Amino acid sequence: MSRQRVNLPAISLIAPAVIVLLAIGIYPLLFALDISFRQYQLTKQYLGTGYVGFQNYAAVVNDPLFWQSLLRTGQFFLLTVPLQVVLGVLIALFIDGMRWRPLSFLMRVLLVVPIAVTPTVVGLIGRLLFNRDFGFMNYLLSLFNVPPVSWLGEPVPAMLTIALVDIWQWTPFVALVMISGLSMISQDVLESGQLEAGRGWNLFWHVQAPYLLPGLTAVLILRTADILKLFDMVFVLTRGGPGVSTELVSVYIQRVGFRVFDMGVASAQAILLLILCIVLSRGYIRLFYREIEA
């Protein structure tokens, strides 16, 4: 099935998208690249905006706060994603195996709710639920005679707070991805699998798990990208604090750019982050869009 060659009217249909791509996709990136080689402090305009070579990059590489924010982002990943995957798979297996189909369908629909809630508002709700004095979380703990925790006032609890909130919001996403993997298994395969492997763990490992693998790969790459992007929920919930204890990489770069106003250094950081994002998306494309890229 060979496709049509492109002609002028076809170009006119795709031209707007290409223009947009160049104007707001490529140009800003080149702009950022340019600034990353300049001195560009918004609060010290008198210094000018001359080129400084790799000075900004050197500053970034030698900036322990930048590396700490990346490390913290990695810790956040380890705190959230493994649990999201385990819980997501368990919830998917449960919903997929439910006897009463209408309830199974209802749950699938309701799982969408946490994903859709505006992350900014998720941050506000977090402030409410994790409030030290009247928050719901400390009330829950008090039922087990645990003294109130200052969730947002101390480094480790604050990190746990943003992790718990992220787990609440994104476990349903993992579950929905896994459900669509499970729904790929035909009834025949499932029944013959049950004859051979029985039920429970064996059935899961030998029959169902292989169908979950593509979804799992997608989840791991997308969650990595989303955690590198994560800004709004953390910004509202903790502002990166107390101190810098919850300052993930995007929050840190935002601070350097828009609260310290050092555009040059922030751009250099952004370019380094961009490289990481491109590597990720390359991998994603290679894994999921083989036929299209070829």
Add this chain to the structure above:
Amino acid sequence: MSARSHSRRGASRHTFTYLWQGVVAVILIAAFLMPVYWMITTALKTTADTFAVPPVLIFQPTFDHFRSVYEEGTVAKSLVNSLIVATSATALSVLIGAPAAYVLARFNFRGKSDLWFWIISNRFISPIVVALPFFLIARDLRLLDTHLALILVYLTFGVPLVVWLCVDQFRAIPREVDEAATVDGATIWQVFFRINLPLAMPGIVVSAILAFITAWNELMFALVLTRAEARTAPVEAANFMTGFGIRWGPMMATGTLIVLPVVIFALLVSRNLVRGLTMGAVK
């Protein structure tokens, strides 16, 4: 005898399965909806009820917080701004993205894989990477604090989303439809607008809704590019956290007003949400 007792045991095992699955389902639903429920009830509680320890579950609802939010005006204005920006960005994304998706589905050309790469990679690039240059460019063009700046910036995720979801939709339309129309003398514009666009409408609507949700929920660009005039609802909501004495009631009322429309939209397209979030890798 054995058959009867067997079936009775089977029936009771069935009942047991229904029962424990029902209980787990209720616990899961409660866990995933509780934060939203808590937000809405806090918006409806008196301030005294909000601070009550242990929390009050049954209370006399009041609309005072919604009223005060409405009367102050800044929240209402920010919701209007959000509506203007998200709707315009969505409309433009569809207008630009749908024809491009059609061409990508039907034609081969040089640079196609590059275009494709850009469309996918947008899902991965952190907004902070482009927020810095967008701020400086908007400042130079005197577009800071305007709807236009945000609308244009929101095309960076709107257009890729629409293109991605619609390419699939156009591929599903048989090529023969196009060929028959071309033989009858229709131009490609007519083939696209008169034949393919109506047929692809379901997919286009879904992609528009997802683009709207993303634009409506966006914070970072709005925070950087707007001040007072074009400030969107998420920025307004985030602002509740600055200053002294958090006003929990109005804050949660604002949150409820922001979240309600997107949750309804998301429920409408719940079957396609995952496809949108994974750029089609998971159907």
